[in-house]
């Protein structure tokens with residue numbers, strides 16, 4: 001027990017704020033440095049799977065077999081280092097581990113990239129895949145193919161990666177490898193004899209799988225003689241060394257002390273830190289094309305995901321692999337709980353955004369909530385994880401506004417087109433919607449949703465998709481009991497609670513994943529809220545016409561509940577283009593609220609006056625109606 005605890009202790013971060021991705025103790029000094037490894041002995045691969053199908057457990061076993069960690073640390077989940085990952089039992093960040101393995105008397109360098117399973121973090125998967133030549137596609141032999149298996153399969157195919165189909169959890173009594181092999185054949189045309197079977201938990205078949213990685217996945221096809229070029233697949237911040245980057249070298253070699261530059265910036269830099277991640281840092285003097293290594297160029301050297309690190313001599317042309325740009329699915333406002341905490345939160349968001357390259361941060365301000373930021377996320381789980389990490393890793397408390405999806409509008413009129421630098425405007429905040437009279441057409445983001453469900457729930461799932469404005473695509477049988485349904489769905493109907501509702505109507509048996517389907521024309525309008533005839537900017541939303549009435553009623557009722565009674569009657573109206581859709585009236589307050597300020601001793605009176613003044617500061621005054629800041633937060637929250 002003590003040994004196990006020590007083992008875990010050694011692996012867990014000592015200070016996750018300054019070392020988000022690195023284990024500071026060296027676990028294993030390697031016998032094969034980059035120089036001794038030729039490119040034909042490198043394999044870059046990733047493990048992809050539906051959530052909970054066992055990626056992190058398999059990664060632990062691979063680390064054990066290759067001697068990187070000691071065996072027997074059950075559920076160590078060495079690659080899941082973030083506190084949120086351990087608490088939620090999910091992988092959020094993709095991490096790399098360079099492993100040595102001897103096969104047929106030859107030592108191979110295997111770069112394993114662990115990837116997250118949840119649909120929100122597919123960005124991390126896409127990024128990892130740009131450095132890989134093959135993937136282990138894990139499928140739980142008990143659950144069978146799930147929606148995300150379909151998504152990762154298509155992604156791997158699209159990127160021309162070699163796929164090693166692997167059934168996991170074959171130790172479970174209810175595992176049915178034959179059935180799942182048949183599913184793989186029917187959906188993806190995968191031959192049953194090419195499918196590996198393992199139990200990541202027990203270690204069964206893991207050695208054979210590792211050998212399949214060596215024999216089936218090709219070495220990286222790179223130019224070892226050319227000038228140094230690498231692209232960044234991850235970045236994180238280190239308190240002492242500044243920005244550290246994980247790069248995939250696709251040409252030449254890099255050495256400590258070498259002169260380099262960013263493609264985006266061209267300022268001369270020097271490589272100060274170079275290390276393999278095993279997953280602890282192992283400093284190296286040199287790394288060659290085909291390798292995935294950590295590079296740091298000093299505290300002020302910058303670096304961001306998707307950028308390229310080049311040898312000083314390389315021109316600023318367009319050659320080389322780039323990482324696909326991130327598409328944000330939801331945007332939300334983040335504000336400090338108190339404006340005095342703005343600088344601290346600003347610092348925390350900056351640092352976290354560096355590690356989580358999938359977010360975009362732009363300054364935002366609101367009369368009610370003060371100065372803040374508008375942040376783009378990949379999905380709701382991503383948003384939750386981001387705020388949880390802000391709190392846990394940076395002790396920064398933040399207020400979140402209602403998440404909304406980005407919309408697109410086509411503007412008309414020369415003046416408007418000039419103002420928006422083109423006739424298409426992406427609207428990430430309903431407040432920034434161009435004037436209605438300048439809008440020619442509205443566009444809404446759509447996704448293709450894949451649902452795998454037991455056949456008995458097809459009716460319920462179809463109703464749900466129909467209610468969410470879905471358009472069906474042809475469906476496919478997975479086997480006798482399971483079906484794959486596909487729908488084109490508006491993103492706004494999917495991001496908030498679609499997954500939870502689907503799980504509850506199918507007793508947890510259906511799985512869901514979605515892929516971007518771009519912007520398409522849609523009947524959208526901007527709905528405003530008036531308080532005694534005055535517009536409250538913060539409460540404007542973009543709504544589909546079929547949802548107008550419901551939204552109008554819900555918002556006005558919620559506001560009536562939240563706004564405290566005032567000396568005058570308050571009319572709360574939801575309007576679209578001057579037409580009132582819903583109205584609630586808050587009756588006037590009759591009691592003499594200042595009565596308690598008279599009489600009593602002077603100190604008590606002063607205290608009450610001070611409290612009242614502080615309370616007023618937190619109010620937003622609209623048409624002489626004082627609305628507490630908390631009301632906005634409560635109403636804007638989901």
Ligand SMILES: Nc1nc2c(ncn2[C@@H]2O[C@H](COP(=O)(O)OP(=O)(O)OP(=O)(O)O)[C@@H](O)[C@H]2O)c(=O)[nH]1
Nearest residue numbers: 051052053054055056057090091117169199200201
């Ligand atoms: N019985 C059995 N359980 C397994 C096996 N492999 C993984 N598990 C269990 O399945 C659960 C999920 O495993 P993880 O390795 O966390 O799954 P994951 O795919 O990394 O999950 P995400 O990181 O959230 O995507 C854990 O409780 C594991 O202990 C196996 O071979 N047999």
